[in-house]
Amino acid sequence: MLTIKHFTKRYKGGKKAVDDLNLIVEAGDIYGFIGHNGAGKTTTIRSVVGVLEFEEGDIEINGISVKKDPVACKKITAYIPDNPDLYDHLTGIQYLNFISDLYSVSKSDRESLIRQYGDAFQITANLGDLISSYSHGMKQKLAIISALIHQPKLLVLDEPFVGLDPKAAHTLKTIMADLCSKGSAIFFSTHVLDVAEKLCNKIAIIKAGKLLKQGRTEDVKGDSSLEDVFLELIDHD
Numbered sequence: 001m002l003t004i005k006h007f008t009k010r011y012k013g014g015k016k017a018v019d020d021l022n023l024i025v026e027a028g029d030i031y032g033f034i035g036h037n038g039a040g041k042t043t044t045i046r047s048v049v050g051v052l053e054f055e056e057g058d059i060e061i062n063g064i065s066v067k068k069d070p071v072a073c074k075k076i077t078a079y080i081p082d083n084p085d086l087y088d089h090l091t092g093i094q095y096l097n098f099i100s101d102l103y104s105v106s107k108s109d110r111e112s113l114i115r116q117y118g119d120a121f122q123i124t125a126n127l128g129d130l131i132s133s134y135s136h137g138m139k140q141k142l143a144i145i146s147a148l149i150h151q152p153k154l155l156v157l158d159e160p161f162v163g164l165d166p167k168a169a170h171t172l173k174t175i176m177a178d179l180c181s182k183g184s185a186i187f188f189s190t191h192v193l194d195v196a197e198k199l200c201n202k203i204a205i206i207k208a209g210k211l212l213k214q215g216r217t218e219d220v221k222g223d224s225s226l227e228d229v230f231l232e233l234i235d236h237d
């Protein structure tokens with residue numbers, strides 16, 4: 001579903017933020033991407049979703065290069081950034097209808113999905129309010145619903161659990177597992193290692209732009225906890 005091949009990104013005038021990254025996310029995977037601050041997670045994610053240009057290597061979504069056909073890739077991908085920038089002057093429901101229109105979601109599908117996810121995230125009663133009146137967590141919930149509304153084949157999330165209350169975090173985990181059980185793939189960054197350990201079937205650990213370890217969660221962590229493996233790799237590699 002997502003293939004990252006020899007991806008290298010250097011910001012203007014800087015050192016390599018990501019250096020020769022190779023990674024494959026298959027349908028059904030919940031793939032956790034972990035690393036310290038500044039390791040290169042957001043740089044990779046923003047390149048995957050076509051927000052950031054890159055020169056070296058390639059990234060394919062469902063066999064399509066994000067460089068060659070970015071629109072085709074965007075049609076089947078949803079992205080939730082770590083700090084969603086939504087249209088403050090719209091109400092929640094106006095925003096969800098706007099996104100549904102962009103992705104040609106039918107009236108009946110959007111109504112049932114908005115109801116389903118709105119109720120799951122306990123935000124249905126606020127959908128008529130202006131986004132400018134939403135808290136950070138409410139904006140995060142709206143961004144998540146807008147990503148789910150077109151049932152993406154690939155869902156990419158940057159630090160999705162930051163700012164969510166425990167119930168919303170639990171709801172998101174359930175929805176992520178459900179989406180993958182239906183054949184979608186999820187690639188997300190997180191600093192919450194116990195969530196990654198429980199939720200992800202695969203994990204990649206990145207340090208200073210280089211991939212240190214990747215694979216099935218049980219193989220990456222062995223008999224230790226993911227936290228122990230992570231700290232060991234970050235401190236000693």
Ligand SMILES: Nc1ncnc2c1ncn2[C@@H]1O[C@H](COP(=O)(O)OP(=O)(O)OP(=O)(O)O)[C@@H](O)[C@H]1O
Pocket residue numbers: 011012014017035036037038039040041042043044
């Ligand atoms: N716009 C930019 N211009 C120059 N350098 C940048 C830019 N954005 C990121 N970097 C650098 O690229 C490297 C990787 O940053 P990135 O944001 O990808 O890390 P991250 O793993 O997402 O970190 P965090 O966990 O703190 O969000 C860092 O050294 C950072 O300083």
